[in-house]
Amino acid sequence: MESDLVVRAQHGDKGAYSLIAADVADRFLAVARRILRDLDLAEDATQQALLAIWQDLPRLRDPARFEAWSYRILVHACYTEGRKHRTWAPNLRILPSDEPVADDELRSVVDRDELERGFRRLSIDHRTVVVLHHFLDLPLDRVAEILGVPTGTAHSRLHYAMRALRAALDAETRPTTTREVAQ
């Protein structure tokens, strides 16, 4: 994000902010959706974040830090949405198909199903760290800065989350579960 655009928006230039919002909106929605696992909530969080950023832009001391600052607002909006609502998510199961399915394809589908379940079981704190680190490719010190936690806490959350996701995948490899899914 160009700093001069941010500075212009800080001074109330709506045109400049429109360019900023257009630049970040898709990415914000993608991040929010991955954290919240729900498109409606993600859209609400994105909207709240974009409006909050506009409102608070004059309070951003260093325009060069816009990205981290704006992600912090987005994450806060996700936390708020996550606490406020929960929409029903269908309890997806893999159904048998008439078409023969290659082992790798089935493995991939099963992985996605189990990951979705495992991910939903994580707290929003843990989901956020996973998304910021593994989806946005942010280093953990940046993740910690965005979340306002020590870097060690970000490490700890990521470790816990990945351990839980690995357990979810491992559970699927057990013979009984595999049979249930494949039936």
Add this chain to the structure above:
Amino acid sequence: MSADRDTTRIVRSWLRTDEHESADRVLDTVLALLDATPQRRSWWPARRIVPMNAYAKLAIVIAVVAVVAVAGVSLFSANNRLGGIGGPAATPSTPPASATVAPTPLPTASPTPSAASSPAAAESGWTTGPLATGPHHAQIELCDPRGPRFGCAPDKVAFSFDLPSDQWSSRYEGILEVGTFPDSYAWMWFMGPVHTVGTDPCAGKASSITPTVDGLAQALTTINGTDAVGPTDITVGGIPGKLVELTIHDDIPCAITDFYYLGDVSIHPNAIGSTIRLRIIDVNGSPMVVYSDQTNAELEPQIEHVVDSIRFD
């Protein structure tokens, strides 16, 4: 398969396999709301690209003086018209008469320029954004915490309440927040009739209840994974009701974010150590819940101040 490296690869791949989302709809809405969304000005100057010249500085000084003068006249005029509402002399026991005040949040004497509300908030009788210390007025629809489609009180409820500090804010109608999540955070929610209460939240089990004061108060004492104190008799805004205080067991077999104890799609506690209070009263024949959830006991006096200050029109 389950090595860390493989797990990381699978997770990264999974995160990237979702369909591409377009935020065009959100963006259109945001841009349409910009005109009605004032920026919050800081007390320090934002960085500038070019240094200001002397004329610009002079123009700013003149503009500031003019704004201060206009604001002063407006405040003076508002205080005369509303009998000093929002000022430090106002007390919770003397709520404004709704007949003389529009059903919008009361103007306040806050020196900060940040408490402006959006037109949508004004229409709904609720202020969003940072909230000033002092009295506020609300006229809102009270609904089931799962959303309006699950049932609302037949009529909007008009009431006033007092905020003891300028640390409060609101993002949504009927919801107040204070502090920093998660260590020192609280939120309050003015809810309407609650139609379901979790029986075993971690297992996703809930049961329908009779949406009455006694029905809800009794059901709240039966939630698996919680300890309940009450129901005890209380009054809120002069109306008798019931208080139930809940604490969450620290060994619940699910994440706190999955512990939906007011039905299957509503709210979960802030944290294991949260103190949750539900004050249930009957307003115009329909139950109203003054809900609070705090993670730090230091916030309790502020919450109780708000509850004690509630007055109905």
